[in-house]
Amino acid sequence: MNSGIDLQGSFVQTLQDFGLSIGLAKAIWLPLPMLLMIIGATVGVLVVVWLERKISAAAQQRIGPEYAGPLGVLQPVADGIKLVFKEDVIPAKADPWLFTMGPVLVVVPVFLSYLIVPFGQNLVVTDLNVGIFLWISLSSIAPIGLLMAGYASNNKYSLLGGLRAAAQSISYEIPLALSVLAIVMMSNSLSTVDIVQQQSGYGILGWNIWRQPVGFLIFWIAALAECERLPFDLPEAEEELVAGYQTEYAGMKFALFYLGSYVNLVLSALVFAVLYLGGWEFFIPLDHLAGWIGVPETTPWLQVLTASLGIIMTLVKAYFLVFIAVLLRWTVPRVRIDQLLDLGWKFLLPVSLANLLITAALKLSFPIAFGG
């Protein structure tokens, strides 16, 4: 199997040709993909904030931001700069250490999870054996940060918001993990690269969304709940709780929460694209096509073309899902807290268990179609 572009290999090789030792060359390479990923995630958030404002405006027949830059694209940057220069207020009766640590604990695990998002065969920070499981376990750290923020603010609304956030993410983690488990069972691996590989070869027909019609709905609902998007944004329900756990926050600490929630949304969309929409695969199988017209797989221009198309496809799929999330925000009313927990425990959990069992049965009876 041809593995496409190997950036790390060629980078290390180039540095070695300049006379550096292989350890030093690898040490120079190591921080580059990480930095690129952090910058990419932050820029992705700026795009999502702009999209959310524009789409929300269109949904409500407004214009939205239009003065900062062409079509208002610089509006999120302006927001960010404003938040950086705002005074950093710590309430007098708050617990200063926990108050500061809360937002950090919410943001860091989300950025860490970008380790496992693949944009191509070799275009991933690390291809871990535990891949998708790392994402699930890292996302379980965030409730601690939310509880910390809610408790340290010394405010009733904050504490209620923090408790709600933690309860919500604990209850929706289980259906999320079970629907991911069904995918893992079909692809025989936890690694995100293997999961995409297993969907490749048949173009759009090979994507997991056709084999997991129930699973992807459960995953999407649970992912929206984990990101606290609108049908499930109870922890910060304005009408009940002012702003939930972020009530007392201002300046950069508030910006961290804001950044964290949008990074999490983009991350969930990317993971959805990887699990159910074939990751970096194009709608038609490109390598087969190249084989038919007689271009060998190792042609440099073909590799560059498929790699860049892979990145574009992953982003297109992810931003399409973000678009759906924004539309859902203006379509679906917010659920109550008891409805939310009922939906999670009494409906999604049994359905995802049944989905897992049916997937296992189908895998045993039709090993060709369900990755035996």
Place this chain on the structure above:
Amino acid sequence: MNLAEGVQIVSFGILGVMMIGTALGVVLLPKIVHSAFLLAGVFISISGLYILLNADFVAAAQILVYVGAVNVLILFAIMLVNKQEDYAKLPGRLIRKVATAVVCFGLFALLGTMVLVTPWSLDSTSPAVVENTVIALGEHFFSDYLLPFELASVLLLMAMVGAIILARRDLIPESLATVDTISTSLTLPERPRELATLSSDNEPQN
């Protein structure tokens, strides 16, 4: 020493200091909430040590189970109870603390000598690298560790059934709740749930 070994030694040092520091914080800090949050730090540094031992799945499971579930539940319990109580000064507080410290250092010395005295059969050759830890774990679970695995699942099932029965009030007979509200020395300092409104005129609220 190449890059990988250096990184391993430095991260082992950082993780060790972090684990001992947070563990001491859990025991010594006066506020219980701070202790509970530091417990998460202990669990995370333990999972870091698992990563250093090449046990990646165990490390992720450690974070998911201990940080994501156990520690969050502890925090929930602390935050929902919210008992307003000023701790009274205990008589002989200093003696108690000194006695605790002596016992703890005694245990530490005992364990330390045990570690130093025991002739560990250290294998200098590194073991074969397990390619996929998940598969290796699964094979162990369903062959030589089958009985502990099944016993643990039965235990968890029992705990789950118990929790559901406790949560569903309709499964507990009503007569239990209506028998008596006479407070003996064994009664928990908690308001009886259903009877609080009925008998509030003759019962002192506590």
